[in-house]
Amino acid sequence: KSHTFIIQLLLLLLNMSCDIGLYGLAVMGQNFALNMAQHGFKVCVGNRSQSKVTTTVERAKQEGNLPIVGSDSPKQFIEKLKEPRKVIILVQAGKPVDETIAKLSKYMEPGDLIVDGGNEWFPNSIRRAEELEKKGIMFIGMGISGGEEGARNGPSLMPGGPKKAYDMMEPILVKSAAQAEGEPCTGYLGPIGAGNYVKMVHNGIEYGDMQLIAEVYDIMRTVLGYSNQEMAKIFEQWNTGDLESFLIEITATILSKEDSETGKGNIVDYILDKTGMKGTGRWTVQEAAEQSVAAPTIAAALDARYMSGRKDERVAASEILEGPPEIPPIDKDQLLDDLQAALYCSKICSYAQGMGIIKAASDKNNWNVDLSLCARMWRAGCIIRAKLLNKISAALARDKELKNLMVDPTFADELNARHMAWRRVVTASIAAGITCPALSASLAYYDQYRRESLPANLVQAQRDFFGGHTYERTDQDGTFHTAWTAAHKDIGDLSGRTKGEM
DSSP: OHHHHHHHHHHHHHHSOBSEEEEOOSHHHHHHHHHHHHTTOOEEEEOSSHHHHHHHHHHHHHTTOOSEEEOSSHHHHHHTBOSSOEEEEOOOSSHHHHHHHHHHHTTOOTTOEEEEOSOOOHHHHHHHHHHHHTTTOEEEEEEEESHHHHHHHOOEEEEESOHHHHHHHHHHHHHHSOEETTEESOOOOOSTTHHHHHHHHHHHHHHHHHHHHHHHHHHHHHTSOOOHHHHHHHHHHHTTTTTOBHHHHHHHHHHHOBOTTTSSSBGGGGSOSOOOOOSHHHHHHHHHHHTTOOOHHHHHHHHHHHHHTOHHHHHHHTTTOOOOSSOOOOOHHHHHHHHHHHHHHHHHHHHHHHHHHHHHHHHHHTOOOOHHHHHHHTSSSSTTOBTHHHHHHHHHHHOTTOSOGGGSHHHHHHHHHHHHHHHHHHHHHHHTTOOOHHHHHHHHHHHHHHOSOOTHHHHHHHHHHHHOOOBOOSSSOSOBOOOOSTTOOOOOOOTTTTTTOO
16 A cells, blocks of 8 residues: 555656646747747646647647647646646636636645736736735736747746745746846836736837837838838838837838739738727826826827728728828938937837836836836847837936936937937928827927926916916915906815815
8 A cells, every 4th residue: 555655646746747837828828838848847738728738739849849748627737737836827818817717726725826928907917916815826917028939939028926926937937038138038027016017018118119110101101202122121221220129120021021912012002001909008098197197109109090990981081181282392311311310219208108107107006116127128029129228228227216218318418419300200291291190299298398398387377267276386385376357256275276186
């Protein structure tokens, strides 16, 4: 009997040999499992449909006999993990995450850890962490950026949760993440919610970047009259300088790609001008409003997607509403140089707005997010990876209390040297009837921030006129109200008139 018990125990221990489990095997899940396995970690994979488990195990064999084992049930999936167990789930955000946590956690024990790697609304992660804490199970909400290619070869990983939980995951994360100048594009961002929040803002900045590039493309083709091949070469050239980034790189590739369906022209000209979205950009704009942080570049990018979705209305309106009868003459070489400068300046504004949102939420929730770390972990693997992030990281490391990226000495010098080019681009676009909402919103953001005096005094006077909301004066301290007309009455004590102000 003792021999039988020992054999059973050895078999059980042999079975519990996996360093980590990954549940949810769409392409992102498969690729991240293979990534971890390639870095020497034994991975158990599980999925609602068994066929994807089989596919992933087969891929592991084909891609170098990587240490991946399958499971045929949630119970077996958990049983194959070393204690304390570590599980990453990569399923659709929302209800599927709750369902997956429910069916896995019932086989888990206190001290175990679940990591949700999806694009989740951060309050949901906070709720799940609180629910799992009652069972003694730790929870991390981790943003993953880089798409399918990044998941396989090294993404940017943005985890938030208990420090003890992060320490359990750190050896796996630092090896599996993208590497930039010898540093892993990951790190501890703070308590639960912080990781999801940083990923959300990352996506908002991504919206802004993509829209800015699209507007430059529109000006190039419409005002400058460049062909797709000419534009592809320009973006390829730009990708060797200050604008070097993943999105600039792929724009050059996209513009030069021929259409395989017709064999005529480039595929970009056959793609319907209607942009989809998953919701993270909208969350970012909602949070900017919640935190009272101006984010006009990101908001303009979101609005542009909404407007693109009204294709039928736009087609009808094009027959009714008029624009400029002709494009004014321009210096093409000058405008091309100006476009490069305007895009660079606008990108600085987009990042400044994103960092401002993160900082405000971090302060409000006591997350203590390191903004320089955010910039460092975005330098490789993710969609917004860019050369510019090296400067951003350095600026935020130099001054932990930097109010806005634009006033960092390095960025201030660059903006001051380029802002006239920026203005010429917006002016030329408006004169030609070409929409540039993100470029112009970025310029307005810059101009509003640099002005000592804004017309907000008139707005506040209007508020006091119709609502008795009071105002402050420039020449003396205190709160004031004016009886603007004979119809206005004395409103008495002013101390409570500003309650509820944001």
